[in-house]
């Protein structure tokens with residue numbers, strides 16, 4: 001791909017324990033996109049981020065950030081990256097203002113109080129700027145980690161489970177903030193267990209399982225390709241079982257026989273619904289109501305990871 005800000009090739013990590021946490025990962029992140037990395041606990045998400053950020057050494061492979069090799073050209077590569085880590089690690093007695101300002105200095109950027117003020121205001125931390133970190137709430141600490149990561153104006157922002165343990169309002173504020181950052185040209189890579197977060201935020205989605213990237217796809221395309229639609233009929237009279245004449249169709253009974261669900265491919269033009277309704281009519285099965293629904297990213301994700309585990 002032409003305009004990748006992050007390029008990962010043949011990346012593997014075997015920890016000293018002998019555990020193989022990443023297996024030959026290839027990944028290209030486009031400039032300006034929001035990329036969500038989904039995967040179960042222990043899949044290797046934090047390991048991947050930690051390697052790109054120089055916290056963990058790779059066993060094999062090559063990573064470049066805007067063309068800078070993270071091994072050969074570490075400082076240049078790292079100064080382009082902002083990292084919001086999964087674990088909260090801050091100095092409890094330091095103030096909000098100092099924490100953000102020092103972080104900027106760490107990357108060799110000249111002081112810029114106006115920028116720090118903007119970041120703290122954007123994260124609703126301005127009125128807490130003189131507070132010690134130990135006096136902040138959990139959600140405020142999380143926002144401070146984001147402020148810290150943004151203090152040196154990174155091009156590429158990693159958010160490792162940014163909204164774990166965050167309330168609904170704050171989550172939506174964070175999503176809005178991430179979108180605003182993207183609008184200023186920042187590339188965002190986030191990991192999450194919340195599928196709705198990926199569904200809401202991401203342009204592209206990568207799924208990692210047991211150290212392997214098992215899928216990378218445009219979100220809309222992913223949901224179109226793998227999505228299933230369901231038609232659920234509320235029956236006038238409950239059925240004990242699906243009649244033999246209908247057994248060839250993808251039908252399932254639920255709600256004690258009161259609901260009949262027909263599953264079909266969202267991408268097929270011919271849904272088969274007309275045929276189904278005719279067949280029901282022929283069998284004398286009447287219904288009171290009907291609804292259609294589309295499978296969520298969660299359904300898709302669960303089935304992908306399950307396939308991988310088998």
Ligand SMILES: Nc1ncnc2c1ncn2[C@@H]1O[C@H](COP(=O)(O)OP(=O)(O)OP(=O)(O)O)[C@@H](O)[C@H]1O
Nearest residue numbers: 015017019021039040041042043044045046047048
């Ligand atoms: N320092 C280490 N030494 C040995 N094994 C490790 C080390 N760090 C991580 N691992 C193992 O590597 C695997 C991947 O861990 P990682 O933290 O990357 O997963 P994750 O996808 O971020 O999970 P989670 O969703 O729980 O945060 C896990 O099995 C973990 O136990």
Ligand SMILES: [Mg+2]
Nearest residue numbers: 045046047086
């Ligand atoms: Mg993790």
